[in-house]
Each structure stands twice: as structure tokens, then as C-alpha cells.
Amino acid sequence: MPASAMPEERFDVSPLGTVTPDWAWGGANGSGIRVCLLDSGVEADHPLVGGLDGAVDVIADEDGGLKVVPTDPVDNAGHGTACASVIRSVAPAALLTSVRVLSSGKTGSGAALLTGLGWAVEQGFDVINMSLSTTRTDFRAALRDLADSAYFRRCVIVASAHNMPVHSYPWRFPSVISVASHDNPDPMTYYYNPAPPVEFYARGVRVPVAGLGGRRILTTGNSFATPHIAGICALILSKHRWLTPFQLKSVLYLAAENVAVPDGDGGARVD
Amino acid sequence: MEMEARVSTDVLESAGIPQRRLLQSIVEVARSVFGAAATSVMLVDPASGDLVFEAVAGEGERHLLGSRFPGGTGIAGWVMVSGQPLVVDDVTDNPQFARDAAESTGYVPRSIMAAPLICDGDCIGVLEILDRDSRPRSDLGDMASLGLLAIEMATVLEVIVQLRRSEAERAAAPRTGHDLSPLLQRVAERLPRADEKVGATVTRLLMMADDLLADTLADGDG
Numbered sequence: 223m224p225a226s227a228m229p230e231e232r233f234d235v236s237p238l239g240t241v242t243p244d245w246a247w248g249g250a251n252g253s254g255i256r257v258c259l260l261d262s263g264v265e266a267d268h269p270l271v272g273g274l275d276g277a278v279d280v281i282a283d284e285d286g287g288l289k290v291v292p293t294d295p296v297d298n299a300g301h302g303t304a305c306a307s308v309i310r311s312v313a314p315a316a317l318l319t320s321v322r323v324l325s326s327g328k329t330g331s332g333a334a335l336l337t338g339l340g341w342a343v344e345q346g347f348d349v350i351n352m353s354l355s356t357t358r359t360d361f362r363a364a365l366r367d368l369a370d371s372a373y374f375r376r377c378v379i380v381a382s383a384h385n386m387p388v389h390s391y392p393w394r395f396p397s398v399i400s401v402a403s404h405d406n407p408d409p410m411t412y413y414y415n416p417a418p419p420v421e422f423y424a425r426g427v428r429v430p431v432a433g434l435g436g437r438r439i440l441t442t443g444n445s446f447a448t449p450h451i452a453g454i455c456a457l458i459l460s461k462h463r464w465l466t467p468f469q470l471k472s473v474l475y476l477a478a479e480n481v482a483v484p485d486g487d488g489g490a491r492v493d
Numbered sequence: 494m495e496m497e498a499r500v501s502t503d504v505l506e507s508a509g510i511p512q513r514r515l516l517q518s519i520v521e522v523a524r525s526v527f528g529a530a531a532t533s534v535m536l537v538d539p540a541s542g543d544l545v546f547e548a549v550a551g552e553g554e555r556h557l558l559g560s561r562f563p564g565g566t567g568i569a570g571w572v573m574v575s576g577q578p579l580v581v582d583d584v585t586d587n588p589q590f591a592r593d594a595a596e597s598t599g600y601v602p603r604s605i606m607a608a609p610l611i612c613d614g615d616c617i618g619v620l621e622i623l624d625r626d627s628r629p630r631s632d633l634g635d636m637a638s639l640g641l642l643a644i645e646m647a648t649v650l651e652v653i654v655q656l657r658r659s660e661a662e663r664a665a666a667p668r669t670g671h672d673l674s675p676l677l678q679r680v681a682e683r684l685p686r687a688d689e690k691v692g693a694t695v696t697r698l699l700m701m702a703d704d705l706l707a708d709t710l711a712d713g714d715g
Binding site: 223224261262298299300301302304324353354355356357358359360382384385386387388390403404405427428439440441442443444445 | 574633
């Protein structure tokens, strides 16, 4: 949605008068927050990525199932590297881990996505970035269960909304934070959407990101809006470690560009 | 807004079958909407994971049909990873994308738009737009249009797959069907000896069966 078309969101009764962008993440750098990136892998030594805390791969096991194993921090497609660079640009001190759920970048499978997400929830990451989704309805119930488990374990899933008229998951689940794109060039500007299922709009147009081989490119798409919100979540959590996913989503709402009072002197908009 | 209609009829004529003409017309529309240097539809070969060109308009349209390149790399790989429409600008600054595109089309673009083709829950291919023109448009609007075109294309592909499947089943039917000759022979032998009323009923049933087959075959041929 163009920034110019963002609706103003009134918040007529607010006991949380001090929740402003500055309260939420002022002075924070994401330090101590573990962020997991479910994607195509990450080129760890890219200057815009600046290293990883860990890298694993979802591969076939001997019994025809799937398993998670340590791997070299590589990325054949480049999508994960681009998303990692966005998280790093917003939350430079966050600890990034790559979970490659799409080896070689083929069409992949919902099963690999489920296995990777299950591992990430089990490992207790603070934030999980999913700039991807599955359109396979047979995985919907299992994905919803995993998203609920993550929610109750203080593990925040930030997922790309689909901008095509197709049914896809997990972004539509209320237990995750769903993100689409706006065209404002400020990486820290995001908007609350009062007409779900998309909950927030973040920068997603002509985003400077890491390209494979140490390059830099400009990209557009919800895939690149999502890691902006994941990075902002890491900032908020690094400053307010006690927040539950529900509270974190509330803080995101109160500090959104179209909700918070300009200049940050009175909390949410009450006019 | 001025828009040039560019439909290269020689490609349409050589396409041969209605389904391919339909695919071709959609990539031509996509090229016209975006004023693009080229548009293409690539489908995943399930056996190899390669992407195969099914329809091309603009640069490469004369030689790309049927050619293939490895899936999972370049922007086609990005689209298949995310399942989302994407745009990459300033491609020429990125040797990987430029090389991939050049190898597949013989043309080096400045920007690439791509969207997944989702059929029955699976990403079966990619719709790609090379170098949309510089007419003032919204980037988000372009993404939305691209997504809608990809949905239309995927729907067409789904119909084509269904048609091909039913054609294959029809072709296989004579090999797997029952041999009715003995039955028909028996009916022909017994009919003259049957009671008049029973004979008339059987004859009417046979004529109805004949008419039904004639109608069905006529529909299939049409």
C-alpha cells in the first residue's frame, strides 16, 4: 500500500502513554536477541551480512524423512542472503542463524518448511523471519500448530504476506506477525493495518540488499519488508526482554507511524 | 496513457494449438502492459528441476521455446523460494543475474520482475518480465499487476494440464478397455429370436448407445 494511502489509526483510550518509537527501540541494537532466518541459506561473509551465529540445513534422512544438520553458510539462490542483510541493517548486533529449508532453491516442499520451523521453535529463537510461505493446504494444520507453539514459547514469527490472491501460510495465522510492503524509503517507518489479515506494512520497494558474491542490489517485494519488522522486533526485545509475543505486537502497534503521536511526546494517538 | 500494441503474429501462427496460442497471448499482453523488452513463461521439469520456456514474447521469442536452464538460481530461484512476486533492479550491477538472464535469453536486462505460477498448491513455474519501460507507474502497482497476470497464467496452465491428461486417458482407453466383440456378436445372434416387445426394447437401447457415442466423439473432436 502506498505510504500516502495509509489510514490514520485512532487509539481513543490508552493507559500506555509512554509507548513511543523512542521508548520501544531508542538506543537499541538487537544485542543478545537470537534471530532465525528460514530461507534459501545465507552467504555469511557478505559485508552486509557480517557473519552468522549458526547455519543448518534441512535434508533427507536415511528413512525417507527429513532432518536438520549443521551446514556451511552458503546460499545458492541469494534470497536468504538478501533478507539477512536487511535484518542486519536494522538490528546490527542481533545473533543471526540460517535455516536452509530450500536446498538448491528448487520448488522445495512444505515438509522441509515444517521441519525447519519445528527445529527453530524447539531451539527457542526470539524471532523467526519467514519471507516465504507454502500454498499447500495439506500443511496448514501442522503449520498452525507450530505457529501456536512458537507463540506460547515467546518465539515471535514474522512472516511475509502474500500479495497474490492465493491461499498461503503461515502469514494468515493470528499467532504470527504478517507483513506487506509500503513505498516509503525510510527503513524504520512502518504502518499498522486496521484491515487484516495483513497486520503491518514495512519498507518493501527498491530496498538495497546483499546480492550474492558480495554485491548490492535493489529489490522490491514483501520478502524484503518482512525482515525490516523482524529487525525492529529484535531491537524492541533487546531493550524490553520481558515482552511476550502479544505484548510485542501491541508495542509494534502503538509505535507504528500511523498510530504513534509525532515527536513521541504522549504515546499513542488519542486525537 | 499511450500504449503500443505489439503482437508478433508469426509466433502465434507457428504455435499451432489453441492452448499454446493462449499462453502466447498472455505473455504478449504482459509485455504490452509493462512495455517490456521481453516476457516469458517457464515451467519446472519435475524430473530434473530445470526451467523450460513454454512461451516467450520479445527478446528471444524466435529461439527460446523449449530451451531450458537449471532451476533454483537467479531471480527465478528467488521466486520459487519465496512463492512471491519480486523485482530486482540494477541487475547489471550483479553479474549473477545478468549472466543467468543473458544465458537464457541472449539479452542482458537492467531489471527483472518475476512471479510464481501456483497450480494446485505447487509452484510449477515462473512468469518473468525483463526491462519494463520507464513510464511513470507505481512499483507496488506493477507488483500487483504482475501477480494478477501470474494467477491468470497459472489458471490457463491448470486447464492445459487437465486437457492433456484427459487426452492421454482417451488415447489409452482402447488399450485398456474391454473387448466387446463377443458380447455384440451374441446380441446380434439372439435378437432375431427374441420376443417382439423385447426385441424392440433391445434395438432402441442399441440405437441410444450408438447416438450417445456419436455425440461424445463429435464433442471430443471439436
